[in-house]
Amino acid sequence: MNHLYPIFLKVHELNVLLIGGGNVGTEKLQFLLKSSPQAQVTAVSREFSQDFLELASSTDTVTLIEDSYDEKYLGGKHIVIAATDDKAVNRQIRDEAKERYLLVNVADTPDLCDFYLGGIVTKGNLKIAISTNGKSPTAAKRIRQLLEEILPDEFDDLLENLNSYRASLKGDFEYKVKAMNELTEGLVNVRS
Ligand SMILES: C[C@@]1(CC(=O)O)c2cc3[nH]c(cc4nc(cc5[nH]c(cc(n2)[C@H]1CCC(=O)O)[C@@](C)(CC(=O)O)[C@@H]5CCC(=O)O)C(CC(=O)O)=C4CCC(=O)O)c(CCC(=O)O)c3CC(=O)O
Numbered sequence: 001m002n003h004l005y006p007i008f009l010k011v012h013e014l015n016v017l018l019i020g021g022g023n024v025g026t027e028k029l030q031f032l033l034k035s036s037p038q039a040q041v042t043a044v045s046r047e048f049s050q051d052f053l054e055l056a057s058s059t060d061t062v063t064l065i066e067d068s069y070d071e072k073y074l075g076g077k078h079i080v081i082a083a084t085d086d087k088a089v090n091r092q093i094r095d096e097a098k099e100r101y102l103l104v105n106v107a108d109t110p111d112l113c114d115f116y117l118g119g120i121v122t123k124g125n126l127k128i129a130i131s132t133n134g135k136s137p138t139a140a141k142r143i144r145q146l147l148e149e150i151l152p153d154e155f156d157d158l159l160e161n162l163n164s165y166r167a168s169l170k171g172d173f174e175y176k177v178k179a180m181n182e183l184t185e186g187l188v189n190v191r192s
């Protein structure tokens with residue numbers, strides 16, 4: 001049983017601190033930007049890999065700070081992702097973030113995480129988050145690939161049409177719920 005509760009964060013309005021600009025840091029930034037191209041990210045690292053720098057330059061919302069981690073960088077941040085190759089530093093980041101009640105992810109160290117970064121599928125307005133409860137990130141990746149493949153791009157047209165129809169409905173709340181349920185009944189074979 002997976003007890004995690006997924007939420008959909010407006011990372012373009014929240015300040016994300018990412019520490020560590022190597023392989024793992026690049027992977028985290030890549031998925032963050034793939035899902036949320038305007039994510040507000042401050043990246044702090046002693047050194048940044050070439051891949052990290054290229055990725056960061058694809059948007060103007062990533063700020064690079066070439067420095068060792070310091071507690072001061074937690075100021076004004078909502079979410080923290082620790083991805084250095086120094087376990088003691090990752091632990092320190094986690095402890096100092098927790099003191100401030102910040103939500104923290106220590107990449108690849110589930111025990112130190114408040115939240116996991118999951119697999120993400122985006123089709124226009126539709127977004128699906130996938131978690132295996134940390135059991136198999138590779139399975140999360142495969143399910144993400146499967147859903148990206150089988151969900152048609154036209155799914156977003158359907159959502160837009162449903163939204164227009166919903167806006168055009170005149171009647172009380174109960175009437176709208178009924179109308180929307182009737183219209184979408186054919187989408188799935190189960191009854192709600
Ligand atoms: C718990 C979690 C914490 C977190 O990092 O948030 C975590 C933990 C760990 N990952 C590890 C390794 C790998 N991670 C991936 C890939 C992804 N990992 C992601 C999330 C998560 N990884 C969180 C759980 C999510 C869930 O609930 O399912 C994804 C979904 C999202 C993302 O990274 O943004 C992204 C796929 C994105 C995509 O493609 O869609 C691959 C595969 C690959 O790269 O091909 C490998 C190599 C294969 C392997 O080792 O399994 C290791 C072992 C490290 C070691 O060997 O020491 C640990 C530690 C452990 O499991 O103990």
Ligand SMILES: NC(=O)C1=CN([C@@H]2O[C@H](COP(=O)(O)OP(=O)(O)OC[C@H]3O[C@@H](n4cnc5c(N)ncnc54)[C@H](O)[C@@H]3O)[C@@H](O)[C@H]2O)C=CC1
Pocket residue numbers: 019020021022023024025044045046047048049067068069083084085086087089108
């Ligand atoms: N690369 C991979 O695919 C995997 C890596 N890991 C683990 O994840 C961790 C990170 O790995 P990589 O990203 O590959 O390492 P890396 O060496 O590519 O990147 C680490 C980054 O952290 C920065 N850094 C180190 N100490 C710092 C500090 N005090 N303040 C600020 N920045 C600091 C370095 O400058 C570097 O940019 C390691 O512990 C590794 O064992 C685990 C599984 C897979």
